[in-house]
Amino acid sequence: MKIGVKVMPRKEVLDTQGRAVENTLREHGQKLNQCTVGRYLVLDLPDEEVEAAMSRVRAMAETVLYNPLIETFELERL
Amino acid sequence: MSARKVGVLRFPGTNCDRDVWQAIEMSGGQPEWLWHADLFDPSAYARLILPGGFSYGDYLRSGALAARAKAMQSVREAAERGVPVLGICNGFQILTEAKLLPGALIKNESLRFNDDWVGLRMRNSCRYFASQVASQVASQARSAHVMRLPIAHADGRYYAEDDELKRLEDNGQIWLTYEKNPNGSIADIAGVMNASGNVAALMPHPERAMADWMGGHDGLSFFMHGE
Numbered sequence: 001m002k003i004g005v006k007v008m009p010r011k012e013v014l015d016t017q018g019r020a021v022e023n024t025l026r027e028h029g030q031k032l033n034q035c036t037v038g039r040y041l042v043l044d045l046p047d048e049e050v051e052a053a054m055s056r057v058r059a060m061a062e063t064v065l066y067n068p069l070i071e072t073f074e075l076e077r078l
Numbered sequence: 079m080s081a082r083k084v085g086v087l088r089f090p091g092t093n094c095d096r097d098v099w100q101a102i103e104m105s106g107g108q109p110e111w112l113w114h115a116d117l118f119d120p121s122a123y124a125r126l127i128l129p130g131g132f133s134y135g136d137y138l139r140s141g142a143l144a145a146r147a148k149a150m151q152s153v154r155e156a157a158e159r160g161v162p163v164l165g166i167c168n169g170f171q172i173l174t175e176a177k178l179l180p181g182a183l184i185k186n187e188s189l190r191f192n193d194d195w196v197g198l199r200m201r202n203s204c205r206y207f208a209s210q211v212a213s214q215v216a217s218q219a220r221s222a223h224v225m226r227l228p229i230a231h232a233d234g235r236y237y238a239e240d241d242e243l244k245r246l247e248d249n250g251q252i253w254l255t256y257e258k259n260p261n262g263s264i265a266d267i268a269g270v271m272n273a274s275g276n277v278a279a280l281m282p283h284p285e286r287a288m289a290d291w292m293g294g295h296d297g298l299s300f301f302m303h304g305e
Contacts, residue, residue, distance in 0.1 A: 012239070013184065013237060014187070014262070016184075016185050016186070016187055016189050016262075017185065017189070020189050063146070064138070064142060064143070064146055065138070067139055067142070067175070067182055069181070069182045069237070069238075069239070070182045070184055070237060
C-alpha cells in the first residue's frame with residue numbers, strides 16, 4: 001500500500017523558497033497570490049489495512065519526516 | 079577518563095572534522111573519533127564536539143538524519159550527565175534536530191550560501207566554551223566586545239517561536255549574536271545554549287580562526303578548557 005506524505009512549511013515560518021519561485025513566476029508575467037514550497041514523500045508499505053498503515057506513517061512522520069517547529073504534514077492513500 | 083579527551087563525532091558528509099581535530103590538538107586536547115553508527119561510553123569523554131559539514135547531504139532537512147543516528151543516543155546520555163557538548167554549523171543543526179537545543183535552522187533569507195567573516199557579540203557566557211573571552215571582558219563590556227569568526231552556511235537562519243525566544247532571553251540561553259545579521263536569524267542569533275548550559279552551538283566556524291595566518295585567532299577560546 002502506498003501512502004503519500006505532504007510536508008509544508010508552517011505559515012508563521014517565512015518560506016524563502018516559495019517566495020523565490022513566486023518572484024520568478026511573476027517575472028514571467030504570471031499572476032498569483034502566493035507560492036509555497038514543501039516536499040512530498042511516497043512510502044510503500046507491506047500493510048494491508050489502511051488504518052494500520054496510516055498510523056505507522058504517522059509514527060514515521062513524528063520520528064523524522066517532519067519538524068513540528070517549522071512544518072506540518074498531511075497523509076493520503078495513493 | 080583523561081580531562082583532555084575530546085570526542086569528535088563523524089557522520090557521512092561531515093567535512094570539518096580534520097580542522098576540529100587539529101584545533102583540539104593546538105589547544106592541548108586529545109581528540110578521538112566517534113563514528114555515527116556506533117554507541118560510545120558517554121562517561122569516557124571530557125567534551126564532545128559535532129563538527130560542520132553536510133551530514134547525509136542535508137537530505138530531508140539539515141541535520142535531520144544525523145540527529146537520529148545511533149551515536150546520538152550516546153551524545154544525549156552524555157549531555158544529560160552534564161558533559162559539555164559543542165555543535166559547530168551542521169553540528170548546531172544536528173543538535174536542534176535532536177532536540178538537545180531549542181529552535182530550528184532554516185534556509186538563509188537570501189537563499190544564498192553565505193561565506194564570509196562576521197562580527198559576533200557574546201550575549202551570555204557559556205561555562206565551557208569560549209569562557210576565557212567572558213572572563214577577560216567585564217560583563218557590562220561583554221556585549222560590546224566583538225569577536226570575528228568565519229561563517230559558511232546556507233541553512234543558518236535561526237528560528238524559534240515567540241514564547242520560546244522569550245524563554246531563551248529570560249534564561250540567558252542566547253550565547254552569541256551577529257553584529258550584522260547575515261542570514262535573517264531571529265534576534266540576530268548565531269549561537270544558543272541549553273537550559274543547563276552544557277550543550278552549546280554556533281553557526282560560525284571557530285576551528286577556521288585559530289591563527290593570524292588564517293585571518294584571525296578568535297576561535298582558539300572555543301577549544302581551550304574553561305575550567
